[in-house]
Amino acid sequence: MSDAGSRAGVVERLRAAGCVFAEEEAEMLLSTATGPAELELMVERRSSGLPLEHVVGWADFAGLRIEVDAGVFVPRRRTEFLVGHAVELAPPGAVCVDLCCGSGAAAAVLLAGVEGAEVHASDIEPAAVHCARRNVEPRGGRVYEGDLFAPLPSGLRGRVAVMVANVPYVPTGEVELLPPEARDHEPLVTLDGGADGLAVLRRVAAEAPEWLAPGGHLLMETSERQAEAAAAVLSATGLAPRVVTSEEWWATVVVATRP
Template structure:
């Protein structure tokens, strides 16, 4: 606990969070009290969490691949399962100083983790949401370009045919299923980061359709998806001219489809 612990009762915070339905109330109380700078700050944060604001938005950060990633209000919260996407992308990078593009970058968590894992990598990130772009610029070094726009549209033309690793944590929730998501996501995260169209694959199809033009020979496209959607995603990769593979991580409940340019 922080120095606030004598001033703010940890047990009272746990009780309040538990009453609000927080399953991991003890852990959340510890994080809130360790992050808050004053008792009033702690009280405000507890109130925010109790009414359903995602813990990461309350804290202002999320832990991802061992990094502390800033997460601004209204920005998609990086999930632990997406660490599988990072590991797969790093493994397929080719062992040199790769050129990496992170589409649908959100907070920039995936790009930041890949830069930490691959010293010397050249990264470009992009997102259509201005709030996400601002947040990603906070999380990435000043010399990393973060472009605002729709998928490939804002990327420099000079990257065509040069990208070794193209990652896209694109939305893959079918539109009609968004209403069944937990309120933390459905209410507080941008729908543009969740809504994958009628079958959940609309954005993935667009990413795959243009990937060949941007990838270097032997380069890889990787997307996160669900186990149920993986076969359809892989089929679209194949249709786009990529050699597709599916990878699962049972511990993280994560599925990644990768496609290699021949």
């Protein structure tokens, strides 16, 4: 193997391209590539700024290998905090919904972590839906294409025990400040949360109560600075919100319960 294709060579090239976790990324590329030619192509693509998960075609999320196609939102590691709470709140056999599902990572974890769960997921992006179906449906869930609640079966109304909605929450004026990996390679609809970052959250909050079962929970990721405003939006719909945070995951989640 040439110096450029050795582990040390790959690490050096990734580090020169600005990859902060060059050693970990090199291991991922080396373990995925089927040969020197594919490895070279992967290193070139990653060095050009393509998200690592788009280069290798998958992401490690909560211990699961989640397929991630080019142009699909990459599941963030901090979102494992949200999904972990969702699994803890879901009783065996729970009806669960994953809105704005992207690759279907959250839905897949709910299916793996909740015994007998009935899991439904939706996304407005056709590419995301195509990807999510490969991650969710072989595990026993269902994926629908459409805007938020619109494509969900009407029979779910009033029956959902746990709803995960990882909505976009970056204010429109701050999208341009995101890392190029996100800004240039992920759909804008998955990032832009409107003027104050809460536009999609408000839409979910407005409809969620009629879909949740009594005692059901809605979990939404947000930023620390938006948490108070997000909780107020959810409270105004009749839900009882609480904010949970994790310094380890650098994550903030609002959990809203239907009384």
